[in-house]
Every structure is written in structure tokens, then in C-alpha cells.
Amino acid sequence: MEFCHYKWEKRESGEDDGNCSTEKLQHNPRLFSLSQWQLILALAIRIFAFGFFPFGDGYSISIWFEGTPQKTVVWTANRNDPPLSRNANIVFTSDGRLVLQELGNQEKSLANATQPAAVASLLDSGNFVLYDSNSTIIWQSFDYPTDTLLPNQLLRVRRQLVSSSSENNHSTGIFRIKMQNDGNIVLYQYAVGIPDTPDYAYWSAVTNFVGNNATLTLDKNGRLYMLNSTGVVVKNITNEVIPSDGKMYRATIDNDGIFRLYSHDLGESGNWSIEWYVPGDVCGPRGICGINGFCDIQNQQAFCTCPPGFVFINQEQMNLGCSRNFTVETCSSKNEHTKYAIQEFQNAILEDTAYALLFSVTKEECNQACLEDCNCEAAFYQNRECRKQKFPLTFWRRTVQGDGYSNATFVKFGIGIDGMVPKDIESKKVLRMDILIIGVACLAFASILLAVFAILIFRYRIWTYKRLSREAATDQGILMEDVSLRAFTYSELEVATNGFAEQLGRGSFGTVFKGTLSNGQRTIAVKRLEKVVVEGEGEEEFRNEMRSIGRTHHKNLVRLLGYCHDSSNRLLVYEYMSNGTLANYLFKSQVKPNWEVRIKIALNIARGILYLHEECETQIIHCDINPNNILMDANGCAKISDFGLAKLLMPDHSKTLTGIRGTRGYVAPEWLKNLPITVKADVYSFGIVFFVNICCRRNIDINAPQDEVILVDWVYDCFKSNQVHRLVPEEVDAESLERMVKIGLWCIEDDPAARPSMKKVIQMLEGTVEIPIPPCARSAVEN
Structure with missing residues (x-):
């Protein structure tokens, strides 16, 4: 491979003297400014280029394939910054820093090296590197990838590729592929509040057996594989790809959430060819069409659309989702002039956020039940179950043919407000009216026959009815x-x-x-x-x-x-719950649930309590949340039992502590103080169960060291001393563990008013809100 090296030295005349010149540098003479340091920029001829790349109404600082017609960008510095003006300069300063300068703006670093650099170079691999005076690499773009992995580039543990917003906008998009601590390569949606848990993943390489020293690499022949800590190949990710030399390869997570392996023969008129991609379902990436948006598959491509009564929030960015274009009437308004219709989407699934379930119903009954329920805005029907939902709808998509689903999604929309009904709906109404008339006639005839038959057999069955008691x-x-x-x-x-x-x-x-x-x-x-x-x-x-x-x-x-x-x-x-109680699931099972599973269990319990407190028809205070009243089904889903039974107890029942209802160690302080009992009593009990669950140990353990016998006291001590890692039996992410501990401490505040509602607890567990330091621990942390 030939190189063209550019070398500048400071001269009294202030002019640059390069030992060769190309069209690339002439495109913008101010690509690099003079400095007291020597700058060497190596450009691999017809392969890669580094510099100012057209972006919007300005430029970005990028690395791209110069030898292809598409000029494909593979790396961008400060990718979320606005476009740069033509007055921007890349400056190699006298103290060895590579910075960006614009008129009227402060300098911005382009490479956060740990020590001064002596040389900057673009290698033929597409890696832009900085060397110190000993020719040691002190910074390289390969360590800070954006959306693309190039041959011989390593994706290490806790690193990730994040998609671009669009093909022409290389700012951060909404999808990512991450190398996790356990060595597993997983595709997630990239958004605030989306945790790294299996529930939010939409593809995995199943390489969690490799360990935390694993790396993902792409070789020059187009093979994408995993290396362990000793550099041995432990799994070939792209088994079906036939390696081929003489081509250029790249692996990119595209703006549609699909991770693809591309090849190019570097011909002047050639295009990038797709060699391999995951997932196979192009509608599989979560959130590809945003809230209320529907992902359909047309010609093997993902296509976003809006349901009736909805329009795109932004026609240019359909992944932002859809919003209503009609006024919604509340349940209390009962406007006689407002009517609704139902649109059916066959073989479509969406994320389950149901507020009510109907069992053993037909598809038509599910349709009608949603139409008659003013709270119902959509319904998902599958296996004779009808799940009523409210907007927004998330992860709503057409299923891949042959994936085993047989289902339908019904979406309600308003008609009559402007007197307009979609033509397809009108035609369906006419057809349904004909069917209705024929059906009523048949039903009337059948009713007459049934009545005659009933009269004939009535005298022979009368004795059966007399056996029914008043109680029956x-x-x-x-x-x-x-x-x-x-x-x-x-x-x-x-x-x-x-x-x-x-x-x-x-x-x-x-x-x-x-x-x-x-x-x-x-x-x-x-x-x-x-x-x-x-x-x-x-x-x-x-x-x-x-x-x-x-x-x-x-x-x-x-x-x-x-x-x-x-x-x-x-x-x-x-x-029947085949996995028994949560206590048995945590303490008596041969295989203990891992950290991610325990967080999922906590969310299950919190959502069940929220339903009892706020979402069911009659508010229910459980009064006895404890691990023995949490049951586990065959799939490891936690469910709350014994809700609503407190009123059935005799007045003297369960008085373990001066009139307290509940289980010792889990009851809120207000029981002891003879204060009014509210839903916050359940929040306190949840907090104790939460600590038992995430720490995977009993509330009181007499076999533990003296300072660890009472779990809550031990949690306080570990939090104050910044040693929360002692609370869990395995190694987990420190930031995630600290968040969980703060959530539990908020729940067990002595003052009921200080405890969060269960809705706020769920938001904290999902990571959608910040969690301040609890009052009980604030003074100690500040000191």
C-alpha cells in the first residue's frame, strides 16, 4: 500500500512546505494549521481520507472511504455537534494537542490523549492515531468507534456502536450494539431509561460464556468473530459468510437498527454489498417506528405507517412516531356526537402494557369490548385472550410470516367529529350491515326452532331445575x-x-x-x-x-x-404457581436467580402493587407484602397473592404487634404509631422485600455476622460507607447497584409522605427519572 505523507514545520515566512500535494488538501487549505510541532498525516491512497466532510449546511470532521463512489463515513468526531463552518481549522498545538478552532468559539479537543502528541497519522486500516515522541500510540479512533467496525478493529467489553440518525446525518441515532461485561453481544434501543436487560434486547449473539476479557473483531476477509482473553477464536458470528480476499469490509449498525456486514470490491462503479445481517426480521428493532407507529414489511424492507386518525410527528423522521389528529373525548364527557370505529391489523403484535385482560373470548368479542370501553384505545388479541391497552403503543409491528403467531391488534379512532369516515371503513360498514341483516334473520329462525325444542323437553327436565338450591x-x-x-x-x-x-x-x-x-x-x-x-x-x-x-x-x-x-x-x-414462593425461589432453589432476573422480579412486584393502588376498579391496600405472598410461575414471573383479603380477617387476627396486620419485619412504622394506614404502608413493605430480593438473603439472618444480622441496618451501613458491593453475592455494575439501593432506601423512609408512590418507584427502576440521595442517608454521605 502506498502512502502520501504530509509534513509541516514552522517557518519564518509562515508558509507550509509539504513534500507532496494532492487534491484532498487543496479542497480546504486550512485543513491543518501551522504549529511548532511536526504533523505527519498519512492518507492511504484511494482507500481512506480524514478531514472535513460535507454535513448539512457545513462540515463534520470524519474518516470516510475515499476510494468508493459513495464516500461512506466510518467515524465522526464529536458526532452530535452542529455542522462546522468553512472557517473551522484543525490545529495541532505547540503543546501536543489536536483541537478544533472556529471563529469566535473556544477550542474543542478532537482527541483526549493522556500526554502530548508528537505525530498524527491516518493508517491504511482507517485508524487515525496520535503518537508520542517515542512512537507509542497514545490515542486512536479505533478505541472510540461510532457506528462502524473496520477490519482489525476491536470492540472491547463495555464499548458499543451507536447507529446514526440517518444515512446523511451521522449524529447519534436510536440503536446500539453493545459488548457487555459477560462477553455477550446484544442489540438494544439507545434511549434514556432503557436498561441493559433481556426484556429490552432485540438480538443477542449468545456469547455470554466468553467472559469480561472478550473482544469482537472483524478480519480482513470478512469474518466477524469473538476472541477470548488469550486471543483464541471462541465463536464465529458470521458462520454463513464465505470469506473472500481482495475486498474491503465493514460492519455497521445502520439507522434502522439492523447490524450488517458489508463488502466492496473497490471498483470505481461498484456498490456496497450486504454479506450478513441481524436480526432477520427488519421490524425486529424495538422502537423503529416510534410511539404509536406501525412497522410493516414491504419488499423485505421496514416501512413505518400510522393508524387511522394519526399522523407522523415529523414526516422527515418517521421513527419519532405518530400522534392523534382528532380530539379524544373522556369517559366523563359522554358526547353523543362523538363516535368511534375500530381498525383491525392482522398478524400484528405490540408490547404488552395491558390494563385489563379478558379470557376465553372470540376476536369479535374482543373488538366489541374495546369499542364499548371508553378507557380502551387499542386491544391485542391472541390465543382467545384480549388485552386492553391505552396509548401510546410501543414496539408495534407486523410479524414475520411463519413465526407461529396468529393474532390481531385493534386500534380505536374517532369519527363523526368532522363527519369524515375513511372509505375503506365505510365499505366495510356496508358489507357488515348486509351480514348483520342475514345473521339476524338466521338467528330469528333458529330461535323459533329452539323455543319449540325447549317446550318439548321442558317437562322431561323440570325435575333437574328443582334440585337447584336458593344458594346455587x-x-x-x-x-x-x-x-x-x-x-x-x-x-x-x-x-x-x-x-x-x-x-x-x-x-x-x-x-x-x-x-x-x-x-x-x-x-x-x-x-x-x-x-x-x-x-x-x-x-x-x-x-x-x-x-x-x-x-x-x-x-x-x-x-x-x-x-x-x-x-x-x-x-x-x-x-397454581409451580415455582412456589419468592422466599423459596431465592433461598431454596439450586440455581439462584442472577442480577438481571432479580431486577425483573422487582419490577413485576412493583407493577402488581401499582395496579392494586391506582389502576383497579376499587383501590386495594394489601397490608401484608412479604416474600411468602409473592409467588413465581413456571416462567419466573412474580405475582402477588392474598390481595384484598385483609378485610376478611377477624379483628383479633394477625395481631403480632399491637393491632398490626402483616408479617413481622415487613410492617411499616405507622402501624406501631397507631397512625392512619395508606398505600404507603405497602410501599414500605415493598422496600423490605426489594432488599431481600436484590441482596438474595433473608430479612433477618441469625447466622450472619453480628453487623449483618438485620438486612436493613446492614444496607444503611454499606451505603454510608460506600461499600454496597458487599450486599450482593455476585459482581454487578456498581452504578446499577447503587441506584437499586437508593430506591429501596426511599421506600423504607419512616415518614410515609417521604416514600414515593409505586408509579414513581417503577419509573426509578426503569431508569426514566433521577434518584436523589434518600434523606435517611444524606447527612452521612455529605459528611
Whole structure:
């Protein structure tokens, strides 16, 4: 490879004397200013160039492929800065610094080297480097990649590539590929509040076995592979790519979130060819179309569109999403002139943020349920489940053909406000009206036949109806009101549990037994309540509580399937949670959940409590949040149990501490002070459970050293002494751990008013808000 070296020395005349000249330097004579230091710039002829690259109405300082027609940029300095003017200069100062100067502006560093530089050079690899006087590299652009990995460039642990905003704008975009501490290469959305957890990843190389000394590298033949700490190849990422010499390669995370490997034969008229890319689903990157935006696949390309009643926030940047172009009526306004329609998107999925779930319904019933619910703005239907949602919709996309999904998404939009209805909707209405008329006629004829048939068999079945007791009739009325609940007799549950033979556990509300329904096809958990309210007025209170609990549906609450109020027996039938309690999951499992899983569990619990406090029809204060009331399903999802049962207890039940309801060690201080109990009591209990969960140890451990016996006290001590790493059994990110500890300390503040709401707790866990130092620890930290 030939090079052209440019060498300047300070002369009395103030003129530059280069030993060769090219069109590149003549493009902008002020590319580099004179200094007392020697500057050597090496340009690999027809391959790479370094300098001012056209950007917007000015320039950026970049490295690009000079030998290709596209002039593809592979690195940009200070990429988020506005375009530079023609008066900008790159100056190699007398004290060995490489800086940018613009008229009227202060200097800005282009390379934060640890010591003065003597030489700057652009290598034939595309790496721009600074050397000291001993010819040692003290800074290089390869260590600070933007969106591209070049051959022989290493992507080390905790480094990442971040996509550009667009093909012509190289400022920071919304996607990234990161080399994690464990050696795993993962694709994430690049946004504030998006944590590095599996829930937010949309592709992974599954290389977490390599360790924290791994590197990702691209060789000159187009192979992308992982190296361990000894430089041995441990995994070839691009197995299907056939290596080829004589081409130039680059691996880029593009502005659409796809990580692609490109090749170029360096021909004068040649284009970049795609050799390999991930993920295979072009609509797979999370957030590619922004909030409320719908990602569709057309000709193997991602295409963003807006649902009816919505327009793009910015037509030039469709990834910003869509906003309404109609006025939304609230539930309280009941404007008779405002109507709504539903648009169906087949084989489309979106992120589950449902506020209500309907089970065992048809697609048509899901459509109608959303249309009649003024809170419902969209609904996702799959496997006979209908999930009602509110805007904004996130990660909404068409599924890849053959990926196993059979579903639909319904979106509600306003009509009648301006008298306009989309033509496709009008045509569908006409068609549906014809179908409706035919359907009504058929239904009327069928009803007549059914009535005649019912009269004929009525006399033969009359004795069956007489066997129904008044109580069964009442139960039937409740069943009609709460479709998801079933009234059991005591004998049915006795058979289902084989005489209450297998005990799953015992808590403050009673004993839980394992059972089966439907000939052993469904496993259930039967809780036999103890010391519940007595007959008389208590009978109606029990029924009312069942109605209240039966109307709560959330993915982080244990689902109530039915109940029994046979004579003095009070039993509840729940879905069976195969992984038992959170306490057993943390302390008795052979494989302990890792840090990411424990954070996910904390979010599950917080979302369940938020639903009880703010989102269900009747506000519920749990009063007994503890690890034994958090159950784990087969997928490791945490769900809250025993909610809404506090009112069923006798007045003298669970008085472990002067009238306190709850579990010792988890109750809030206001119970002891005889203060009014609010939802903040549950926040305190959550804080204790939160520490138990993230520290993976019991609240009180008598086998621990004396200063670690009480978990909360130990957490305070470690936080004040800046030793929070002692709290967890494994090595985790220090910043993430400190954030979690501050969240827990806020939750267990003595003053209920100082504790955050569960909504604020979730925001802190998701990283969308800053977390100040809690008052309880502020003075110690400041001192």
C-alpha cells in the first residue's frame, strides 16, 4: 500500500512546505494549521481520507472511504455537534494537542490523549492515531468507534456502536450494539431509561460464556468473530459468510437498527454489498417506528405507517412516531356526537402494557369490548385472550410470516367529529350491515326452532331445575356478574384436593393445598381461610369481597379462579404457581436467580402493587407484602397473592404487634404509631422485600455476622460507607447497584409522605427519572 505523507514545520515566512500535494488538501487549505510541532498525516491512497466532510449546511470532521463512489463515513468526531463552518481549522498545538478552532468559539479537543502528541497519522486500516515522541500510540479512533467496525478493529467489553440518525446525518441515532461485561453481544434501543436487560434486547449473539476479557473483531476477509482473553477464536458470528480476499469490509449498525456486514470490491462503479445481517426480521428493532407507529414489511424492507386518525410527528423522521389528529373525548364527557370505529391489523403484535385482560373470548368479542370501553384505545388479541391497552403503543409491528403467531391488534379512532369516515371503513360498514341483516334473520329462525325444542323437553327436565338450591341460584347470579369466577361446593374441592392431602404452605390467611380440576387437566391451589368473618352480615361481606377480587386482572397478580362459601367453610381457588414462593425461589432453589432476573422480579412486584393502588376498579391496600405472598410461575414471573383479603380477617387476627396486620419485619412504622394506614404502608413493605430480593438473603439472618444480622441496618451501613458491593453475592455494575439501593432506601423512609408512590418507584427502576440521595442517608454521605 502506498502512502502520501504530509509534513509541516514552522517557518519564518509562515508558509507550509509539504513534500507532496494532492487534491484532498487543496479542497480546504486550512485543513491543518501551522504549529511548532511536526504533523505527519498519512492518507492511504484511494482507500481512506480524514478531514472535513460535507454535513448539512457545513462540515463534520470524519474518516470516510475515499476510494468508493459513495464516500461512506466510518467515524465522526464529536458526532452530535452542529455542522462546522468553512472557517473551522484543525490545529495541532505547540503543546501536543489536536483541537478544533472556529471563529469566535473556544477550542474543542478532537482527541483526549493522556500526554502530548508528537505525530498524527491516518493508517491504511482507517485508524487515525496520535503518537508520542517515542512512537507509542497514545490515542486512536479505533478505541472510540461510532457506528462502524473496520477490519482489525476491536470492540472491547463495555464499548458499543451507536447507529446514526440517518444515512446523511451521522449524529447519534436510536440503536446500539453493545459488548457487555459477560462477553455477550446484544442489540438494544439507545434511549434514556432503557436498561441493559433481556426484556429490552432485540438480538443477542449468545456469547455470554466468553467472559469480561472478550473482544469482537472483524478480519480482513470478512469474518466477524469473538476472541477470548488469550486471543483464541471462541465463536464465529458470521458462520454463513464465505470469506473472500481482495475486498474491503465493514460492519455497521445502520439507522434502522439492523447490524450488517458489508463488502466492496473497490471498483470505481461498484456498490456496497450486504454479506450478513441481524436480526432477520427488519421490524425486529424495538422502537423503529416510534410511539404509536406501525412497522410493516414491504419488499423485505421496514416501512413505518400510522393508524387511522394519526399522523407522523415529523414526516422527515418517521421513527419519532405518530400522534392523534382528532380530539379524544373522556369517559366523563359522554358526547353523543362523538363516535368511534375500530381498525383491525392482522398478524400484528405490540408490547404488552395491558390494563385489563379478558379470557376465553372470540376476536369479535374482543373488538366489541374495546369499542364499548371508553378507557380502551387499542386491544391485542391472541390465543382467545384480549388485552386492553391505552396509548401510546410501543414496539408495534407486523410479524414475520411463519413465526407461529396468529393474532390481531385493534386500534380505536374517532369519527363523526368532522363527519369524515375513511372509505375503506365505510365499505366495510356496508358489507357488515348486509351480514348483520342475514345473521339476524338466521338467528330469528333458529330461535323459533329452539323455543319449540325447549317446550318439548321442558317437562322431561323440570325435575333437574328443582334440585337447584336458593344458594346455587345466588351463586349463578354472581357467576353471571363475574364471568371469570366459579362457585364451588366444599365437596367438589375436597375431591379436587384428594381430601386436602398435599399442603403447599401456610400463611397468615390460612393453609394452601394442591388440587386438580377437569380430570387432572388443570392444577389449582386451594386456600382454606381461617378466622374469617362470621355468618349474617359477614356472608354478604364475603360475597362483596369475592366480586372485588374477581374483577382484578393483571399479569403480576395471582388469578382467582373461584371460591366456596359452603356453610362455615370459606375457601378460595387460585391458579397454581409451580415455582412456589419468592422466599423459596431465592433461598431454596439450586440455581439462584442472577442480577438481571432479580431486577425483573422487582419490577413485576412493583407493577402488581401499582395496579392494586391506582389502576383497579376499587383501590386495594394489601397490608401484608412479604416474600411468602409473592409467588413465581413456571416462567419466573412474580405475582402477588392474598390481595384484598385483609378485610376478611377477624379483628383479633394477625395481631403480632399491637393491632398490626402483616408479617413481622415487613410492617411499616405507622402501624406501631397507631397512625392512619395508606398505600404507603405497602410501599414500605415493598422496600423490605426489594432488599431481600436484590441482596438474595433473608430479612433477618441469625447466622450472619453480628453487623449483618438485620438486612436493613446492614444496607444503611454499606451505603454510608460506600461499600454496597458487599450486599450482593455476585459482581454487578456498581452504578446499577447503587441506584437499586437508593430506591429501596426511599421506600423504607419512616415518614410515609417521604416514600414515593409505586408509579414513581417503577419509573426509578426503569431508569426514566433521577434518584436523589434518600434523606435517611444524606447527612452521612455529605459528611
